[in-house]
Amino acid sequence: MFVLVVGGGKVGYYLTRELSESGHEVVLMEKDRRRAEQIADEIGSIVVAKDGCEGSALADAGANRADVVAAVTGDDEDNLVICQMAKHHFAVPKTIARVNNPKNEPLFKHLGVDELISPTRMILGSIEQDIPVHELLHLAPLSHEFELVEAQLTVESPAVGRTLVQLQLPSGCSVVALVRDEIAQAVGPDTIFRAGDKVIAAGRAECEPALHGMLIGALPAA
Amino acid sequence: MKAVIVGCGRVGGVLAAALDATGHDVIIIDLLTRAFDRLPATFGGEAVRADGTDENALRRAGAQGADVFLALTEGDNRNIMAAQLAREAFGIGTVYAKVNDPMRAQAYSELGIGTVCRTTMMVDALLGAMSLPLGSEPSVRSGAEHDHPPIGIVAAAAPREG
Numbered sequence: 001m002f003v004l005v006v007g008g009g010k011v012g013y014y015l016t017r018e019l020s021e022s023g024h025e026v027v028l029m030e031k032d033r034r035r036a037e038q039i040a041d042e043i044g045s046i047v048v049a050k051d052g053c054e055g056s057a058l059a060d061a062g063a064n065r066a067d068v069v070a071a072v073t074g075d076d077e078d079n080l081v082i083c084q085m086a087k088h089h090f091a092v093p094k095t096i097a098r099v100n101n102p103k104n105e106p107l108f109k110h111l112g113v114d115e116l117i118s119p120t121r122m123i124l125g126s127i128e129q130d131i132p133v134h135e136l137l138h139l140a141p142l143s144h145e146f147e148l149v150e151a152q153l154t155v156e157s158p159a160v161g162r163t164l165v166q167l168q169l170p171s172g173c174s175v176v177a178l179v180r181d182e183i184a185q186a187v188g189p190d191t192i193f194r195a196g197d198k199v200i201a202a203g204r205a206e207c208e209p210a211l212h213g214m215l216i217g218a219l220p221a222a
Numbered sequence: 223m224k225a226v227i228v229g230c231g232r233v234g235g236v237l238a239a240a241l242d243a244t245g246h247d248v249i250i251i252d253l254l255t256r257a258f259d260r261l262p263a264t265f266g267g268e269a270v271r272a273d274g275t276d277e278n279a280l281r282r283a284g285a286q287g288a289d290v291f292l293a294l295t296e297g298d299n300r301n302i303m304a305a306q307l308a309r310e311a312f313g314i315g316t317v318y319a320k321v322n323d324p325m326r327a328q329a330y331s332e333l334g335i336g337t338v339c340r341t342t343m344m345v346d347a348l349l350g351a352m353s354l355p356l357g358s359e360p361s362v363r364s365g366a367e368h369d370h371p372p373i374g375i376v377a378a379a380a381p382r383e384g
Contacts, residue, residue: 053298053299053323053326054323054325054326055323055324055325055326055329056325059325075299076275076303077275077297077299077300077302077303078299080299080302080303081298081299081302081303081326084302084329084330084333085325085326085329088329088332088333089325089329103276103277103278107277107303107306107307107310107311110310111306111310
């Protein structure tokens with residue numbers, strides 16, 4: 001796979017190194033010449049000292065044959081434009097943008113960036129995983145509007161003692177798997193949920209209140 | 223006509239004053255209050271200190287319902303982002319971004335954003351001053367010329383080489 005990484009900060013540097021070590025073809029674009037030379041000294045001559053926002057520089061770096069373009073600079077507007085240029089002008093199949101300011105996420109999604117990487121969201125996600133309250137845990141964002149969530153069933157859970165069919169999940173979400181006694185298993189039509197089960201579900205964000213109601217219990221009134 | 227201008231630099235400031243002087247409603251936005259020193263004392267429009275790439279800030283500044291939106295800061299990408307917000311979040315019909323990279327200017331005009339490219343504009347002016355034939359690239363492109371898909375669904379461009 002040929003990956004074009006734009007932005008030679010810490011994220012871009014480690015990403016390039018990892019991809020290169022795992023055998024992928026990688027080119028890193030970093031506009032600061034000194035920083036570009038410093039990285040090239042460490043990881044070899046796969047660094048282009050040019051501004052990845054410039055159309056001609058993207059072309060020189062091989063954007064027209066890239067499988068993936070990852071825009072990971074510290075400036076959201078640059079990351080947006082790099083991804084849009086890659087997609088529109090160079091027909092790159094997959095574009096990934098680092099989104100530094102969470103307020104930009106809806107716009108970036110709307111404007112067609114394939115994947116968003118948000119440091120804020122990641123940190124929030126890991127904090128949530130450490131909180132031992134009975135809530136839906138956000139395991140990972142899937143493509144665009146989909147989220148992978150986990151619910152630990154307690155005796156109060158409306159799902160306990162019932163099957164998936166009896167639960168009548170809202171359309172747009174699906175139970176993916178069940179972890180019972182530390183063993184992951186598929187959820188069949190006859191599987192009856194028990195207290196202590198961990199249920200992994202995928203669905204759109206707007207299904208969350210319904211999922212919460214069925215797997216954990218009704219949300220407390222606001 | 224209600225016009226929103228982002229970036230009170232030389233171009234933005236002079237244009238805001240000119241539109242105001244001819245009776246239009248002008249809102250000019252800049253990150254720095256001292257940029258508004260460029261406006262003449264007679265300026266009767268609104269000068270708002272705000273981030274033109276922030277949807278909520280644009281809404282507070284009164285961008286809703288504008289007839290034209292002009293993003294004229296010194297950053298090509300900031301202008302592009304502001305212009306796309308104006309079009310997608312506020313539905314403003316006439317949207318222009320100053321984009322000094324000719325390739326980006328062309329790409330975004332194909333996505334429906336009007337672009338003004340100072341690079342080609344000055345090159346053409348200088349070629350003209352020397353009585354030489356002008357370049358083939360237009361310096362002003364209205365995004366409306368192209369039969370473009372909605373920005374969010376960006377179709378694949380020309381066939382890929384290599």
